[in-house]
Amino acid sequence: MRLSQFHLNTSKETPADAEVVSHQLMLRAGMIRKLAAGLYTWSPLGLRVLRKVEAIVREEMDRAGAIEMLMPSIQPRELWEETGRWQKFGGQLLKIRDRKDGEFCYGPTHEEVVTDFARNELRSYKQLPVNFYQIQTKFRDEIRPRFGVMRAREFLMKDAYSFHLGTESLRETYQAMYDAYSRIFTRLGLVFRAVNADTGAIGGSASHEFHVLADSGEDAIAFSDGSDYAANVEMAEAMAPGARPAAAEAMREVETPWQRTCEEVAKLMGIALARTVKSVAVVGEQGFVLALVRGDHVVNEIKLSKVPGLAEFRLATEAEINEHLGCEPGFIGPVKPAKAITVIADRTVAAMADFVVGANRKGFHLAGVNWGRDLPEPALVADLRNVVEGDPSPDGKGTLRIARGIEVGHVFQLGQKYAEALKATVLDAEGKAQVMHMGCYGIGVSRIVAAAIEQNFDANGICWPAPMAPWQVAVCIINPKNDPAVVEAADALYAELQAAGLEVAIDDRGLRPGVMFGDIELIGIPHRVVVSGRGLEAGTFEYRARRAADSENLDRAALWQRLGLA
């Protein structure tokens, strides 16, 4: 592409209303332009990148045996009534009335439409399994669209839906999609983790989220440094750190007149926060419960709600705390409560000795507390907390690390939910109607572009992974208007690199070198080759990789090698 024939429109200024780096750089590079809240035009430059992602997604979906189709963006209310989602989907569903007062929505997803298609198209188990996909525009009426295309209202999505007779076939296709997604993000050159989003319910359906790791990610992800294990921090299982040591100290009261939090107590006593225990008073179906986690840990409410009797727990009131523990909040603990209560402990707390807890006496804590000696063993030991960096990996391999991630893909075993609601059946080998099992598999195509930037940028702009770059190579011409020999040499190089199969942008706009180089760095071209009069004389090209600190003067053979052609 000759940049003089292209529409490139960069800016040095960071737009005031762009909060995240990807949004800022996409605006500065001129990849997107805002039309209205959450609605973006993809400029020619932006679209080139979007199409790169789309092409890789398509190739890997095809390779995995999925079949591409295309469903309408506008969907009739009637189908959404059949699944009950017309009401349940909430405000993100953009509802529309046509000129005949028919009710429709702009599809935020296509489970209803594809299941309607399937119930008409699929009659026999012989047609199964089948996996339909599309790459298509979706709309979700976000309350607060933000971060550019990261959370836009109109966006490009790849959505796939598979249909099966029975769960075994569903699991096979699910695995094939999991593998395809791993290939897609690998080919895109992104650092990612497949995160187990399983709810853990026995016999429940499986689900994985694919996250691109980036400091700005909205989700915290725990992953093992010794295996493929990864999960949302809230979902990851926290393991016991090891066996409980023997008691070494006697229990004693410590005066803590103003110290109510574990942090304050540990500071006063000059001990590690990890030696304190936090008491959380809640009320469940069987009454008052004291849940214990280590002072430096965070209670996980989802895990707590899985304890028998706490499915719909609430925090205890100050009055209830006074009644059961005989003390106000800030100094409460499991030792010698005023009334008989249930004490449950996180696995880590159950494995502690000589710990510090509130004394159930205003202005005092207890130190050197030990299970079985100073208070009964807990009624229940369970996983009650969020994992932290350094926890053992739940799969027994390696140690957990925590990173932030941007969700760009999701695979899900839907089971029979939609097929049942829409009565999507096929005849089995015995001629009996069977409700189909379904999987669904989504990728946020436009979001990937933003996520890739969040992971790959520096002070000068975007640093595309080569497979996503608008062009792999930029050939920059110094002073094209006054140096025909340089133009000729650059044109020859341009033609030669294209013939070798590279996507090349030749910067023939005649800009000053500094401005030209700034553009090429900002838009993130992986390889820059400068053709100048000086270089021609020396028989060299000035080469610089996007992330390199300096440029080098290379002869043809060396340049070819850097471009991966030799």
Place this chain on the structure above:
Amino acid sequence: MRLSQFHLNTSKETPADAEVVSHQLMLRAGMIRKLAAGLYTWSPLGLRVLRKVEAIVREEMDRAGAIEMLMPSIQPRELWEETGRWQKFGGQLLKIRDRKDGEFCYGPTHEEVVTDFARNELRSYKQLPVNFYQIQTKFRDEIRPRFGVMRAREFLMKDAYSFHLGTESLRETYQAMYDAYSRIFTRLGLVFRAVNADTGAIGGSASHEFHVLADSGEDAIAFSDGSDYAANVEMAEAMAPGARPAAAEAMREVETPWQRTCEEVAKLMGIALARTVKSVAVVGEQGFVLALVRGDHVVNEIKLSKVPGLAEFRLATEAEINEHLGCEPGFIGPVKPAKAITVIADRTVAAMADFVVGANRKGFHLAGVNWGRDLPEPALVADLRNVVEGDPSPDGKGTLRIARGIEVGHVFQLGQKYAEALKATVLDAEGKAQVMHMGCYGIGVSRIVAAAIEQNFDANGICWPAPMAPWQVAVCIINPKNDPAVVEAADALYAELQAAGLEVAIDDRGLRPGVMFGDIELIGIPHRVVVSGRGLEAGTFEYRARRAADSENLDRAALWQRLGLA
């Protein structure tokens, strides 16, 4: 593609609610499925064809220097208010309110959005000319959606918009787009005509429609058999057939007691309809006017309205006719009216001698009427009628033929209409702000698929032009379950043809030959190759071109030749 791994779902029955052949065959072939009125899902088979069209359109747009981008489908009301089209566009505009009560529409076209983009992106004449295009989903809320994807509400369109400083540059890009469109429809293998849709106003903007010729087309098109000339029948200029012959007959009254129409009079008299003249009484700004066209011609109201004084004409009432001509309708004519009237004649009528007209006397017509002798020369001679087959071509080359066409493309010189409304200016070489000139260029990508079928089908189904076919070749396996040698030979052929660059479907579904052949014909694969045990023994393949009457047994070399590989 192995058809056992694909989703093919054909039907023998012609759907009751499909009126046109393309709609019937697309449903029978399983290319599309209706979701709601005017909303269609493209099945995997249908999408393959749609993508073929899309790819050719994209290649030729790129080749012509247009730059692809992507605008949102949802557009804010504010922009449409700036051009006044929020009201003027009418009921086809699907209006939407979002959750914050903001008003939007689903874009039926993108002049507003692209001009808004351009007024922000383009600052200097140096950035011009530029031609942006997108291939994107549009929505028009048709009152009566019909004919499947031919007139759907949601459809796929290629729309391009060019921006210029001045009209000369606009004309150049317009011509480049005209040429690109001609290449696109030629490459698609369609018979088409570029139809002059110019309004003819002096200095007005140019416009051409591209029509695929098909008997079922909604538009009648006149085109020359001796040149590229083509126009809508209503727009084509009707020329005079030649000089007026000398008078040969005396004027005489003919009794026509019940004969009021030219057809009835000609029949009674036993003469050609082309010897009669029809009198149409209208009232314009200067009063009563009698317009004359030949008995076998049809008055063109647009042309009539261009006669000075008739810009807003209406048909005369019976009372006005009686008043001015002294006779009731059915027997009226230009000879000896009761009052002084203006008589205007179509060019053909002005060149007639010895013609037949109403006598202005109930129950009588006049025969042998001649200009200048029996009545004054007409006050005005003009083109007042639709062209007919056999008329001379207006460009002086050849004779007009009439065909029916389906509009699939439209190129238009918009001028400054939108740029002015949206204040889209650039600085010229003198640093002065200039309103840009614009062109717009649309192609109905999804409609092309239907139009191609209307032009290419037979009793057995679709006959795709090769560039649009889902696959070029079908390899059919006879009895795959019981004949491993046949399967092996078919697989080898499949691999070999793919390696040669052809898109091949191998029918490995194990259907009975008749059913399999019926499917392959219905879905319109250009080349069918049958691999059977008998053929293997004889060393031949059974080959049949889609439109051929019979199949032939060919050896490898002959088969290669038929497939265009030798």
